[in-house]
Amino acid sequence: MQHQRIPMTVDEYHLMEQPFGYKVEYWDDHAVITPRENHVVTQLRVVARVVSPACRLVALDTSRQQEMAETFFAAFHDTVEFCDWNESHIREFADRSISGYFAGKRGVPHPASVMALAQDGSIIGLALLLTDEAGDVCLDLLCVVPAYQRQKIATSMVATAVNQLSVLGVETLSSVYHICNESSRDWHHRFGFVDVYDQMYIRLKYAWYRNEVWRRDKLGLFDGLDALKAERDFWLAQLDESSSFG
Template sequence: MPSVCRLVALDSTHPASVMALAQDGSIIGLALLLTDEAGEVCLDLLCVVPAYQRQEIATSMVASAVNHLAVMSVKTLSSAYHICNESSRDWHHLFGFVDVYDQMYIPLKYAWYRDEVWRRDKLGLVDGLDTLKAGRDFWLAQLDERKR
């Protein structure tokens, strides 16, 4: 972790939540963890002030939180990101989060790929068809057995 900040536990949230402070005491990052009704822990908010981004502060905060969760015998941490936020998606994947798709979303995604493959095939547009077929097959595999 960069020498310009320190991590501080937050009392009003899940005890594994942390914030990063600059040397002057100003807040430069926050990893807010919450517990849902079922007792599952979720990374609800992760942010770093733009001037301090790309310095591994987010990763350090979440690593600290994960270590704290391990001491508390919590084995699972969930998180969510906006599907269009590529940098957040990439960070989540690099950190080790695994996508769990909403069962309401999967049939829509599968139907789009299926229809787009059919449309392009009928028009004779073969460029990128293999990639679309792979996407279609991926989303078909994600479908709940009841919806196949």
């Protein structure tokens, strides 16, 4: 995925609707739109649930780490997480991520982790869980290769893992998603994860609503403006006193 460059005048730039979570700048008569490097923490209360497997789910096989790295690359090579990265660097990151997981660099690999297999036995999805230094269980990586997305494979993998966590007495599972990855955000919310907002997210949310209220008022777009103002004020109230805006 590459950043966007949209030709426009500076006046058009100031009055454009800015996508939330992105950095929007003006360079050389173009609006330049780039994903920010921010993530949103989410938490799920662990409760056993019915699983309808969309494919074959199995425990992780450490001998297949290279295949797992290929699955990572296939799932993420054209997403906001790696905007403007070249292919070789994404592959290197995928290799480090998988090897680092099994080496325990981010926490202890959890036995509830699963991988999804196609009919030919190839890996098409991963749900890697770990226990971090604080003893909390986290969803470290969730991915499905593009050809198998939107077939409830991610849901099946995580539901299977959650059921194992429930048996073990784990009460909470945490995860994160990229602030600009709408598909990941929507999946987390549908599954039941609840966002835990930090001050950076709150500042970005307030700034977006503040700018959108100003923009619509400037353009005479008054329908729904009161609702936007209410959202702006809601996020302003969540800010720490140390946060300030001009």
